[in-house]
Amino acid sequence: MAIRTVLAPLGSTRDSTQHLANAFMLAKRLGAHLDVFHISPDPRDSVAYVGEGVTGAIIEDLMSVAEQEGDAHATQSQDQFRAACSAMGATESDTPSGDGFTAAFTSITGRIYDLIALRGRLADVTVVPRPQKGDDAMVQATLEVALLETGRPVLVVPPKTIEEVGKRVVILWSGAEEAARAVAGAVPLLRQAESISAYSFSRYAKPLAQAADLVSYLGWHGIPVSAHEDVDTSGRDVEDVAFETLEKNNADLVVMGAYTHSRLRHLIFGGMTSAVLERAEIPIFMAH
Secondary structure (H helix, E strand, O other): OOOOEEEEEEOOOOOOHHHHHHHHHHHHHHOOEEEEEEEEOOHHHHHOOOOOOOOHHHHHHHHHHHHHHHHHHHHHHHHHHHHHHHHHOOEEOOOOOOOOOEEEEEEEEOOHHHHHHHHHOOOOEEEEEOOOOOOOHHHHHHHHHHHHHOOOOEEEEOOOOOOOOOOEEEEEOOOOHHHHHHHHHHHHHHOOOOEEEEEEEOOOOOOOOOHHHHHHHHHHOOOOOOEEEEEOOOOOOHHHHHHHHHHHOOOOEEEEEOOOOOHHHHHHHOOHHHHHHHHOOOOEEEEO
16 A cells, blocks of 8 residues: 555644654655644643632633644744745645645644544554653654554654655564554555665564565565564664664664553563664654
């Protein structure tokens, strides 16, 4: 299945310029439609936890301020969207067409969890920024909802403008169903890659998972893999080996499953997903 729709949720207080540039770049590379979706928090949520004794007038003032801030931020996002359309040569359109690089902007007020989940389920891939220290809560929430609630792949982009993506791809193959979903979702990008390398790591991959099996699968899709290896990481840190592999291949995209163990386990003990999200300076194509 081709990637025809790309979703880019906005709404964080973080400046959206880089995020939009990366989302536009991906959509242009794929000749896809980019759906830029700005979410303003519901003003009623800003007073949900106000203590007792607060007057109705104060509550109305708080809601009014929240609404004004949301409107101002939405206007800023729309201005950035139009500037990106002009810079990238995208046609503004919200009408489905057979092909071509198009983009549309929508602004809505509501709960980010519900809105991103619903919108993301009708997108072929959602582009989200990688969380950084100091970000507001929406950045992390957007990533988690896109990964865990949409059933669709997610492209996590680093906090910088990406010039290219998907020319030199590294697949971290674990044999898990999450990894299988990531590879299947990435097929349109893999078809355009100049080189693809596939690796399985002991203590990360399932016991019988082999990179050669993935190579065979992609071969049936007419996608050649330049190199593959099953790496024994006994006595070594798996995450360090993974990053050495990305550097060795000069990768500009990594494809992998996300949270193959429970989310709680990752929060407590860490894991490959957490390590890559914290350290990767290249885009990550993930699925849960």
